[in-house]
Amino acid sequence: MKRLSGACAFIEALRCEGVKHVFGFPGGAVLDIFDAIMDAPDIEFILTRHEQGAVHAADGYARSSGKVGVCLVTSGPGATNTVTGIATAYMDSIPVVIFTGQVPTHLIGNDAFQEADIVGITRPCTKHNYLVKDIADLARVIKEAFYIARTGRSGPVLVDLPKDIMKDTIAFKYPDKVELDSYCPTYKGHLGQIKRIVDLILKSNKPVIYAGGGVIHSNASEELVNFARTMQVPVTTTLMGLGAFPSGDPLSLGMLGMHGTYAANMAVTDTDCLIAIGARFDDRVTGKIDEFAPKAKIIHIDIDPTSISKNVKVDLPVVGDCKMVLQGMLSQIREQKDEIRELHDHIRPWLECIDKWKKDQPLKYSQGSAIKPQYVIEMIDKLAPDDTIISTEVGQNQMWTAQFYKFQEPRLFLTSGGLGTMGYGFPAAIGAQVAFPDRTVIDIAGDGSIQMNIQELATVVQYNLPVKVMILNNGYLGMVRQWQALFYKKRYSQTSLAVSPDYVKLAEAYGARGLRVENPGDVKDAIQQALAIKGPVFVDFVVEPEEDVYPMVPAGAPINNMLLV
Amino acid sequence: MRHVVSVLVDNQAGVLSRVIGLFSGRGFNIESLSVAPTLDPTKSKMVITTTGNEQVLEQIKKQLNKLINVVKVIDYVGKEYVEREMIMVKVKAKDETRAEVLRIADIFRAKVVDISSNSYTLALTGDKGKLEGFIEILHPIGILDFIRTGTIVIEREMHTRRKLSL
Known part of the structure; x- marks a missing residue:
């Protein structure tokens, strides 16, 4: 049998799992793997601009397609940057396998350069995780990681790959089946x-x-x-x-x-x-x-x-x-x-x-002279094709989308439910667009959340991913402001975003298109225009600054105790 | 309520911390813990004693079962079992108390495992009640040092109503 390096065996294992796309970011500890990736044209690598973006993209890929999302990053800070993404996937039971580089085995525990105990750090937010200490375990561990991620209650699995294991060689054989005597989820109900x-x-x-x-x-x-x-x-x-x-x-x-x-x-x-x-x-x-x-x-x-x-x-x-x-x-x-x-x-x-x-008591809102965010969402719903994939950030933008966008089919809505991760929607939309290059993918964002992973503008431009980002720009961290208005006597502590970038110029600076809409009468045209553009677009909707999400049940109250419009 | 839970796990690095993490993650205190390999060296058995309300404990048992490296979880509440723990106590033993310490050791069937001119070190196994009684008696004499293993348990084969105290 031909002997392969750990890095090549890793690529071979991904092939055996049918992986076509990997999201990630390179670094010192994973140089061997990235070198091997150059010889694997069948596996498309999407370079995000931050490791958090890579995990969210893999997560969006998994949610929209039902396949396991794959992410590859380096050791230390590369690994720790994935934690929010992993916790997001864990809370929502999303099958993602995260490969992290690690310092060589003889340096583990030595406070080596870019060393982090990522297996320890992610223990409470993964379904399971592994540190591969022997190349003989590599194929089995990868097989188990994909199996555990997608079976039972699905969830993220992390595999930590020390650099020396990737340089070592082995006669590669991918196991046919998984043998885990202590893991057998119940599928058939009683x-x-x-x-x-x-x-x-x-x-x-x-x-x-x-x-x-x-x-x-x-x-x-x-x-x-x-x-x-x-x-x-x-x-x-x-x-x-x-x-x-x-x-x-x-x-x-x-x-x-x-x-x-x-x-x-x-x-x-x-x-x-x-x-x-x-x-x-x-x-x-x-x-x-x-x-x-x-x-x-x-x-x-x-x-x-x-x-x-x-x-x-x-x-x-x-x-x-x-x-x-x-x-x-x-x-x-x-x-x-x-x-x-x-x-x-x-x-x-x-x-x-x-x-x-x-x-x-239907869901409702009143029209005014300023653009109402709910109206923007209703118009997106009306104008976008039926199979459009919608992602959201977290906060008011997310709740309005949940209320006013009428989802008719599963896997068209990507949102961070359990963890409530701001900055999720844009990279998740990237993942969905990679999975479905021909479909329309829209991120409905707020001006607070979008800035949390805005660096991924470079990614959409580089790969020409025509993601449309609809920013409901109210100049506030709107959901927190709403709570402050209702329960903290309108004391708006740190929720006003006094300084924000010009999103049109920002999009253009990255090589994407930017549009701004300030009048309710222009909303429809702007959405149509954005949908017609072949590449990525940011649309900055300047909306009513103090619009609230209703109905609302105050925290800790019974759910029939609703504040209504 | 006091619970004794045994957990059969894969004998691998990091497994203990996965198990313990479930307790600490829920703000649950572990009273005692003992871990050692089983006859099958690829598996270890942990015995954990803890106190808590039924609902939280039920949740912890389910979560333990969910861990990939956990093979089996047994809660001994409602079961007949033999429980043992060991302590070693270094007791002050000057002229007037030297004989008294030995008498107490004899009564509890403790063993003298070390001796010096002004102390004895005694080792004793038994259940929680017996060990605590022993400590209580020795306390006024003067305990210099003290160490205690976690509880270990094994299920009884004869399920008699009457507890055999052998």
Whole structure:
């Protein structure tokens, strides 16, 4: 067998995993790998301008395509710069494999130049991580890393590669299968429990499905839609679940929680049967936990047993893959035509009640002389093609997008839900654009967040990635300002962005196009113009400075206690 | 409530810190901990004693099971098991107390493992209650130094209601 260097074996392993794109940034400890990359034209390397951007890009690639995102950076600062990106992927269960360089094994622990104990640092924010100390382990570790990242509750896995291991040689053989005796996620749900779930739903009077990101990760959207429509059960989704159920469907309630719709929050408060699917009862969803779905029997379907009864006591849990459990539920109801008809009859008043909530308190905003950010998002939704991928930053821009952009399909919405990472959206859009070069990719940003990874403008220009960045420029860190306005007597401590760059000139300085819009009448034209431009564009929408996101549930309040417009 | 949890893990660098991290990450104190390889040298067994409410402990057990390097988690609450711990105590033993220390050692079936002109070092194994009783008795005489291993447990084969104190 031909002997390969560690670096070449690494590239070979990526090939065996079918990796086509790697995001990253070079450095001293990974010189051998980058040298080997020059001889691997089948693997496209995307050089970001910051390692955080590389992980977010790999994350956006994974979220939009469903494949494992791959990232390669150097040791020390290169590795530590990935931590925010890794924590972001971990909180949202995104399959990413991060390869970090490390100083040679004999120097580990010596405070060597650009040394960081990245395995120690990332232990609490990775699904698993490895330090490869022997080249004989390299192929097995890479195989396991990809396997662990994409199976079960997916998540980021980090592999630390010391420089001497990359220089060493080995007769390369990629293992056929993974042997991990202590890791075997449960996919198939318990049949008895599935039957009990269906029975409970059939007997309920006011059922609601609460769907989360797990539905998207397990590609269970079709089954969810099928089940909800057959049973006529209304569906609310979390931020991470947006797109899992088409928001145009009459059964859709939109998002629930802190900035959820009135109908969703009222329905969850009043339901007698809450069916949580691939969701984890996050505090932004539940509000005051003791008063969350107080009248309901709670059903929880999740692949991760640690999610069950973590925050809310569950009456009927099923550990398993959302798709397989939903398939089980669908085959269970196939024989129950009469019971379903009965269910339809006795939940009619419930559906009417929900329709009334929707009509009484729809999402709304008032037009004014200044551009309203919600209007910009509605126009983007109207003008962009159906398969457009939308990413957001974090804050008001994110919540308005979640509310006003009507996601009809899964994997079209990329946002940092769990960690709430400002600066996520732009690099994530880069990852999505790399995965889908022919689709429209738009980052809906705020003027605060966009500056957190603005260096990636160079990346979009270099690779001619036609990402459109729509900046809702209100001159504030808007969401924090909103809290200060509501709960801190309008004392705007450090939330006014007194100095900001001229985004048009900035985009142009990098070689991208920039547009500025100041009048509501010009919004439509500007979006059309931006969408028509072949390359990357920044559009700076100067919007109403003190617009707030409503509805809003104050922190710690029950979710039916909403501040409305 | 006091919990004794045993965790079977891969015998690898970093595994201990993954396990401990789950406790510290939730602000949970570990009362005692002992780790050693099993008969299969690729695996280690940890025994952790801790106190906490049921819900948090349930969550920790699930999280432990989720770690890739954890093979098996057993909570001994509600189980019949034998528990042992060892202590070594260096006790002041001047003329008037020298014989008394030896008498106490004899009663508790402790062993003298070191001796000097003004001290004895005693080693004793037993469960938590016995060791604490021993320390309490020796305390007025004067404890010069003291060290204690973590608890180890093994499940009983005979599931009698009556606890055999052998």
